[in-house]
Amino acid sequence: MKQDRLIHGQLADYPVRFFCVNSTETVEEFRRIHQASPTAAAAGGRLVTAAILMGAMMKNERDRLTLIIKGEGPVSQIVVTAGNNGQVKGDILNPDIEVLINAAGKLDVAAAVGAGTLTVIKDTGYSEPHNSTVRLVSGEIAEDIAYYYALSEQIPTVCALGVFVDEEGVVRRAGGYILQVMPNCPEEMVVYLEQKTEKMSAITTLLKENSNPQSVIAALFDEGGFAYEINRTLQPQYVCDCSRERVESMLSALDTKELSEIMQEQTNVEVKCHFCNQTYLFDVKSIQEMIKNRQKG
Incomplete structure (x- = not known):
């Protein structure tokens, strides 16, 4: 039975909304596809989790949210795209970096x-x-997400993200939450959230005790006696929407000269999807057909 689950809701009496997710299996699938080392899996897994949370904020099914981290560290670049339905896919440029351990172990x-x-990047398609x-x-990613919301959207935000990788390199727990304070929120609630989240256990510890993300929300608000409502539940999933047809369409969009050069240089054209590692092969006959169709057009 899949344990991944996202919940979205708000406090009953205060303008505070929350998104919380257990993303363990989705992050493990990201790690497995890219054969990511523990540190790369932790970095990529945090961004995957953030994209699931932020994607759930998008309004329509066709909307897409993309997060891109470019850094000077060894992973170099991570790209993750998510929809509002919990489906997500990601790529990491250097997944096999060495294991890096900080002072806290x-x-x-x-x-x-x-x-x-x-x-x-927010794409509504319109x-x-x-x-x-x-x-x-x-560079811890959660703080960077909160900073983005404060600077670009002027929304006070608390973000927590975590990935626990075991000694065998397998993701055993992953998840996160985003809390956002809407306009006219009383100062005492802002103070409560700041103090409470500072004292909270790590998200992976909370999910070890109870894998249901609602238990994390309960840990946040029950002590203060704050009632909350759950509006929406999603089941996150790693899904790549690549297909032979899409790749063929991409190749067909190249001009005739480029297609001819490709045909001269290679017997077969191999295109690999960076999100799922699926490989698509096109033989000379297929390329010739593309050139013929371009000339007709």
């Missing part, structure tokens, strides 16, 4: 990422995608 995501930027790029304030 944990996987050093900040060192793996390094100084750099976070780009958030106009040009909205792009926003901010500098990385820590």
